Amino acid sequence: MNTSDTTFSEAQLAKEIERLANEMFTAPLPASPGISPEAAIAAIPLVETTAIEPPAADAPATPYFLELAGPPAISNAPPASPAFAYAIEPEVVPQVAASPGIFDAHAVKRDFPILDQEVHGRPLVWLDNAATTQKPNAVIQRLVRYYEHENSNVHRGAHTLAARATDAYEGARQEARRFLNAGTAEEIVFVRGATEAINLVAQSWGRRNVQAGDEIVVTWLEHHANIVPWQQLCSEKGARLRVAPVDARGQVILEEYERLLSDKTKIVAFTQVSNALGTIVPAREMVEMAHRWGARVLVDGAQAVSHMPVDVQLLDCDFYVFSGHKIFAPTGIGVLYGKKDLLATMPPWQGGGNMIADVTFEKTVYQPPPWRFEAGTGNIADAVGLGAALQYVTALGLPNIARHEHELRVYAEDCLKTIPGLRLVGTAPEKAGVISFVLDGVRTEDVGGALDLEGIAVRSGHHCAQPILRRFGLEATVRASLAPYNTRDDIDALVAAVRRLQLGRPGSFRTV
């Protein structure tokens, strides 16, 4: 199929991609030998836990014994002595009018020890932030403190370290609540990352609420993590995946999106910022349109949270997901936000310790959310690290970050556009943090390799978002992605190296 803009209308393209998406994923899932873990869990009778007995009067009145005291009491009070003053106003889109002059990217860079090194004899320039971000001292030191002074399992134990670890873990949940402006910390579920969060919703909410003939709507911008779990669900249930198209600049075509919605739509799942193009979608409007049809909405914030203030109450989304490692926290930890009443209707998707209130061989009584969804020992230390990262970002100020990155991106795009044979991919007016391009006559992996030889890290490939690249007739792009520690020097280094490559003179000419 020819995906050039001139051959197909946007609507035809949308239909074609939707047909292919459904065709590819209607094959039945392979039969698993024996009983699957999901089936085993589904076979355990679900007992709603709103009727959990309160802890006995003589039970210790601490949140540290999940098994004895029921769920820990979570309050929304801010920590007694916050490390930073939280000065931002929640916003849905970047506020680029933050106070000028107070943001110093060079100073921010000094917070990140990994950036102070040479690669191939050149100062490292990290422009692969959409894949993962580097970690500031504040996060590294928080992990050190945790392992040196606090390490224990949580919610179980009379000893001091168990209490410290529990406080630190639940404190991080509070931090995530504050960061997203969720109504209560019970709406914050710790997961491995955005991928796991989406799978959790698809498996737990989706299996219970999506039936044959129902529809799930995504957009053409999605990362595979926000496509595959829904395809799996559609395949299992006989539901249909529908895809909202984007225009030639990489913006969701709202009229087409709206046309896809109907009373068959059970859930809409879309990314707030495209990882491949950087497009910021009109999330609040899209949530509202979906809600008019009674559909639930999941917003994938993996590429949004480090670039713009997010307020889940303002967005009014039902679910919001993000990965810690893309916002200066460790890998292996992330957040699923879900509206409290909605989470309370959802069965667990994994069974085990920590998520139960009572187990007999006949039945299991589950904890209420969020613990119901956190089976087994969680990633305690990295959750604590996530809390430190969110504090760090808040102290920098997301409006400042948004303004700085906006200026840097516009500067980079203006410079790159002057290079003959370079094509920017994704030119929406509202973008965050991502500059994707291809260079005539040079393979993207060769661009990536040549830049690496100059100490510059970018990603080249399909960015786990093949449908959107194919929408532009491409299999791969080179992607430079920004963080608050990037400077104009970094952009100058990138532009100079790409220019040399384009002139056929790859090599070691870099002077910055």
Ligand code: 7TS
């Ligand atoms: N959603 C979006 C929009 C993403 O960009 C990514 C990861 C994910 C979900 C999945 O996040 P994970 O932490 O669970 O893996 N995106 C990228 C990327 O652009 N390059 O590497 C990973």
